[in-house]
Amino acid sequence: MSSRIGAAQKGLYNLTVMWTFFHKLGSPPWLYGIAGAIVRWLLPLTILALLVGAAWGLLFTSPDFRQGNSYRIIYIHVPSAVVALAGYYVMAIAGAVSLIWRMKMADVAMKAAAPVGAALTFIALFTGALWGKPTWGTWWEWDARITSMLILLFLYLGVVALYEAFDNKEAAGRACAILSLVGMVNIPIIYKSVDWWYSLHQPASIKFSGESAIDSSMLYPLLLMIGAFYALFTCCLLMNMRAELLQRESRTAWVRRLVKPDGPR
Amino acid sequence: MTDSAVGESLAEVKDLGLARGGRVLFESLSFAIRAGELWQLEGGNGAGKTSLLRILAGLSRYGFDGLVSRAEVPLYVGHQAAVKGLFSARENLSWHVSGGCVFADEQIEQALQRVGLCGFEDTPSHALSAGQHRRVNLARLFLSEARLWLLDEPFTAIDAAGVSELQERIGGHVARGGAVVVTSHQPLHVDHTVHHLSLDGARIS
Amino acid sequence: MTDSAVGESLAEVKDLGLARGGRVLFESLSFAIRAGELWQLEGGNGAGKTSLLRILAGLSRYGFDGLVSRAEVPLYVGHQAAVKGLFSARENLSWHVSGGCVFADEQIEQALQRVGLCGFEDTPSHALSAGQHRRVNLARLFLSEARLWLLDEPFTAIDAAGVSELQERIGGHVARGGAVVVTSHQPLHVDHTVHHLSLDGARIS
Amino acid sequence: MLLRRQLSLAIRRPIEIGNPLVFFAIVVALFPLGIGPASEQLAMIAPGAIWIIALLSSLLTSDSVFRSDFDDGSLEQLLLAPQPLYLSVLAYLCAHWVVTGLLLALVSPVFALMLNLPAEAVGTLMVSLALGTAVLSLVGGIGAALTVGLKRGGMLISLLILPLYIPVLIFGTAAVQAAVSGAPVGPFLALLGAMLSLAIALGPLATAAGLRISIDA
């Protein structure tokens, strides 16, 4: 009995903690500070992981017996592709939060995620194209994954462009939130349809035939790079958010104090 | 001067503040618009009259501080005429987008007559003059059953005779227990107490 | 009341007649607008004021009877503001489509100051209020070197202070030997003889 | 009621209703001109070509669904109206579909003929066009609502909604190609139908929200 009361109390306590946490999340100066703190330790770690992963992947693994050295681009290509896809969901969920709970900070997060995601998508496409030339003999192929990646890039660009087109940034945030939610409904549909469409025309798959054969000596640096890219995404996101916060709150007292610590309050 | 007893509140504003483009337009504005009241918003160009009316109407929903509540859907007449050039005056009214309820043909006929559009009922609206074009929209003042009217410079492009007819209509609506908020750069000549709300310094008089 | 001696004719109209939508708006109208004259076109909504001004400006070139001649290109201010929402007030004036001649920056600065747009020079015009938007266009009255001005309801959406400033400007232009034709539903308060041309029965007074 | 208003706005001029048709006809004529008149080649690309035309014409016209109402202030009145915005929006989009998609679906046999599409695929073409263009109109409405308040929407709307159009394009052409090759078309049409139901349920909601934002910006 008493333990149940205790549990209930604990639940209540948790709820209040959650609530104050949410409340704090909604407070720009707090978010600005905490994001700064996270970036401060995460960024060096990310750079370290990137360096180690790159060195490991590029220098300490053996060349592939079929593709020679060109396969090493996988250490950039796959992580950026994976994180670009995940980034869209981060953006869309932030958009949903900002629409439903009217949390301004989610809005900021969504705005900050779009360009980072677009950049990662572009990197994935670019490295894929570079890789395609030596392996497939063509820069571009209308393959299911490639096509859906291209569409993902357009979805990201759409969000960025829509945001920029609005003068009223609050309205811009809501409009982008709607767009990214609609896009989130569509991503699985697009993926499935492109997949299906491709298999309809050319059932043979050139690309991922060697996938299962991936060697563990290649796998571990790859996993490390994927982790590093996730961290990189987080860092860029947080730094973007900090910049956006400063811009949005440029007229408030805390920003003024930040910029001119000894200025008039 | 007739002034009805204090009626129920049709719209209420608490602690309203608005800043646009870095300028504070008004701050901590609190008032209630009650049935039987006529309010005139005053202020120079760019004082924030339109912005305040749109907030009252519920068209602007964020970007301001404070609370706004409305008892019912108001009739809003904005800077734009909301008249489709391809439709005739009659069609514009009978298919008006805001009309959940459809008006009878005679009602529309009458309303058009009241705004002086006799003989122009079936002209496509893009072939009307500027003032006639606005009159098509203003005919809604003779049709609507909304109690709260929010009119943003309703007298624009209307000739002197039309203005006095409209002012009469506004006075009549207030006398029948409606409430009207008007912005206008001309003084109102109405048989009714006018509450002035000047936004130049954002104080209530 | 100053009235300059009869100046040269800047625009002339002979035997002008116009019918629109089956109604005769005016018939056998003949008059000349001379330097130093101020004309006010009068008439209710739909009387044909705008139509007449557009004929005078040379924008309407057929569909009427009679002869129109102009000495030079007039300055025309129509119902529409001709202000691009994407441009700031400054850009709107310095890149004005009608400007063969480019104005100096100080001139534009001054003109904007005169129409009370200090502090809004670089705001994109779509973020201006209705009256400020029209003021951007009216700043051309402080820049243009045209002698004949054709102003179609220039006081629309302008607040009381702005209207008297504009009327002063109009009076000044006429006094300096220009000619102005204005349509307005409000009486003009100018230090100058006003020639009234009423289109309600299309007679000259 | 609103539907009737929008439709009569659309067909106010007799010339208007013919215009989209002529547009389709001319663009259909462009394909042989641009690609070469070899008939087997044309037949091969016919399903794709007709679908691409449907897509583009839906795209181009959807920008204007709310534009004129926004410009003249009618949209404000619509948002203030007592009826649910969901229904009003549905009426607008339905009118848009009738004058673009449905019309195209009805005359598509002629174009199929011009591009040498086998006769047995024509029925499928019509049904898939009718279903698919309804989805296009509903999705296009979202883009139109989000961009209508922008001073320079420009081509932004195409960037926003073309990616969302792609599943419709893929399944639509797949259905027609299946019909050409004699494969069953049921699954594809069912998929288009499923997308349509999803679009009817969610599209007007997003559109309504978008309109509220645009009117406020």
Added chain:
Amino acid sequence: MLLRRQLSLAIRRPIEIGNPLVFFAIVVALFPLGIGPASEQLAMIAPGAIWIIALLSSLLTSDSVFRSDFDDGSLEQLLLAPQPLYLSVLAYLCAHWVVTGLLLALVSPVFALMLNLPAEAVGTLMVSLALGTAVLSLVGGIGAALTVGLKRGGMLISLLILPLYIPVLIFGTAAVQAAVSGAPVGPFLALLGAMLSLAIALGPLATAAGLRISIDA
């Protein structure tokens, strides 16, 4: 001066200039999606497809060359201005060409790559696009001027000007196809150049006359 004004209207927002590009990219992506990814087939239709895209994007955007100026009264002012209308119109159309045609010509190599066009035809593609789209802009201006005063121009403009576009389409694709097959491309480009001179001489005149009529209606 006017050219500068129009250009800066067009590129007021940095994001704006990217929009047409993205539009092209998406429409280029539609072709393989609609027609199928087989690369030799794509290469076959690539010249035609790119030209059709150029045509459509010129068509769609030319409607708006004078539209906003008409709506806000700037066009009246332009007609009253002292400078020759021929030059003003040329400036407007030139700005339109720069942000649609020239831009498309500059990025067309990327699209050629995506559609597997042989590399040796890319130069011809760029030159023919640059010349041809200039003609398209000039011709489109005539249609825009004639329809700008109509309350519902709608797709009327496409009806008016698409037939005039067709010679450009034919010679443009012919030039690229000649380059693909190794034939001399000079005659085709010369023809396009001749059309361009004709269009520069006559197009703005017709456009100016059309504007005067539209403003009067």
